[in-house]
Amino acid sequence: MRIGELADRTGVSTRSLRYYEQHGLLRARRTANGYRDYSEDDVKLVSEIRALLKVGFTLEDTRPFVDCLRRGHSTGGSCAESVEVYERKLNEIDEEIRVLLARRAEVAAQLAQSCPGCFVRG
Amino acid sequence: MRIGELADRTGVSTRSLRYYEQHGLLRARRTANGYRDYSEDDVKLVSEIRALLKVGFTLEDTRPFVDCLRRGHSTGGSCAESVEVYERKLNEIDEEIRVLLARRAEVAAQLAQSCPGCFVRG
DNA sequence: CTTGACATTGACGTCGGTGTCAACGTTTAC
DNA sequence: GTAAACGTTGACACCGACGTCAATGTCAAG
Numbered sequence: 001m002r003i004g005e006l007a008d009r010t011g012v013s014t015r016s017l018r019y020y021e022q023h024g025l026l027r028a029r030r031t032a033n034g035y036r037d038y039s040e041d042d043v044k045l046v047s048e049i050r051a052l053l054k055v056g057f058t059l060e061d062t063r064p065f066v067d068c069l070r071r072g073h074s075t076g077g078s079c080a081e082s083v084e085v086y087e088r089k090l091n092e093i094d095e096e097i098r099v100l101l102a103r104r105a106e107v108a109a110q111l112a113q114s115c116p117g118c119f120v121r122g
Numbered sequence: 123m124r125i126g127e128l129a130d131r132t133g134v135s136t137r138s139l140r141y142y143e144q145h146g147l148l149r150a151r152r153t154a155n156g157y158r159d160y161s162e163d164d165v166k167l168v169s170e171i172r173a174l175l176k177v178g179f180t181l182e183d184t185r186p187f188v189d190c191l192r193r194g195h196s197t198g199g200s201c202a203e204s205v206e207v208y209e210r211k212l213n214e215i216d217e218e219i220r221v222l223l224a225r226r227a228e229v230a231a232q233l234a235q236s237c238p239g240c241f242v243r244g
Numbered sequence: 245c246t247t248g249a250c251a252t253t254g255a256c257g258t259c260g261g262t263g264t265c266a267a268c269g270t271t272t273a274c
Numbered sequence: 275g276t277a278a279a280c281g282t283t284g285a286c287a288c289c290g291a292c293g294t295c296a297a298t299g300t301c302a303a304g
Contacts, residue, residue, distance in 0.1 A: 004250060014251090016292065033300060035251055055228045059291070077236030086233040087240075093226045097219060103177045104215045110177075111208040114199030118209075126280060136281090137262060155270060157281055180260070251300070256293105263287080270281065 003028075006038045010046040017046065023059055025049060025066050045069055048076040056093065061085055125150075128160045132168040139168070145181060147171060147188050167191055170198040178215065183207055 007014045020026040021036075026045060028036035045066055052062045064085050065076030076082060111118055129136045142148040143158075148167060150158035167188055174184045186207050187198030198204060233240055 002251075013292080015294080018253090019292065033251080035300085053291085055225045055232075056222075075236050077232055083233065083237050083240060086229060086237070089229055090226065090233070093222055093229065097222050097226070100215055100219050100222065104212065104219070106177045107208060107211055107215065110173075110199055111205065111212070114197045115205050115208070118205060124281075135262070137264085140283090141261070155281080157270080175261085245304100247302105247304085249301090249303105252298080254296085256295085258291100258293085259289100261288105265286085266284085268282080270279100272277100272279075274275100274277090 001038050002031075003036045003038070006042060006046065009043055010050065012046055012050060020046070020049060020059070025059065025063060041069075052076075057085075057089065061089065123160050124153075125158045125160070128164060128168065131165055132172065134168055134172060142168070142171060142181070147181065147185060163191075174198075177211075179207075179211060183211065 001009075003014050003017055006012075007017060010017075017026060021028060026042065026049075028038055028042070031037050048065055048069060049059070049062045052065060053059065062076075064079065064081035068079035068082050069076045071079070073079060077086065123131075125136050125139055128134075129139060132139075139148060143150060148164065148171075150160055150164070153159050170187055170191060171181070171184045174187060175181065184198075186201065186203035190201035190204050191198045193201070195201060199208065
């Protein structure tokens, strides 16, 4: 299938698909006229990428998952490298949460100081 | 005082000070030769800005605080507009925390699915 | 043949705060 | 007097995941 169909089926813009390819995450055969030619497997690849981006992964983070799928695994997460990324991501998220909680406390404290009557739930 | 001294005393680069001025947060008299001339109050202004940036405010968010100080208040947060920003920021932070918690759960779930043996604390 | 939908590559814009450089004028110290 | 340190404005670079436009090529339907 060509890029437009892949875009429709995955809900991803053609711009993004070319961007993914530019970064080595997606590869496409070319037809005689130079058009990109995708297979059914690429639908899965793109879906995997989007699912990961959606939960805060960077594009680079998705690379091991894509590689994992290319090696024939049914799930992008079922390779050692992917699991490592999962765990690293969990740690990153935890750290971000810690930072936000600290910020929240700091802001609430400043508010309380400059506006003693203001209640802050939490 | 000139910009270099203000930079030293606040720990903020001259680049940033000019940037703040460009965005209307800082104002400086000019000496005969065109150099910026700051007062003691400006040290407080800049400190206020940095304190707020540090806890995640955008530069734009700091504007009410700066205005508040200019009106003579001892604290940038002791004006109604500032309090509103405080409260908005608290809501934003809470929302970010909610998003992160949801992501964490999602990632943990994906990990558990592709790696049943992997323990996830939390 | 023409129109329109779709394809290609390349490049700039977004957002925020700042680093860094250029090309130049001023002040300070020796 | 001269060099070093400081000031000025203006502009480009960065990060990340795209949107969007330009200029051009390709193909199917009327």
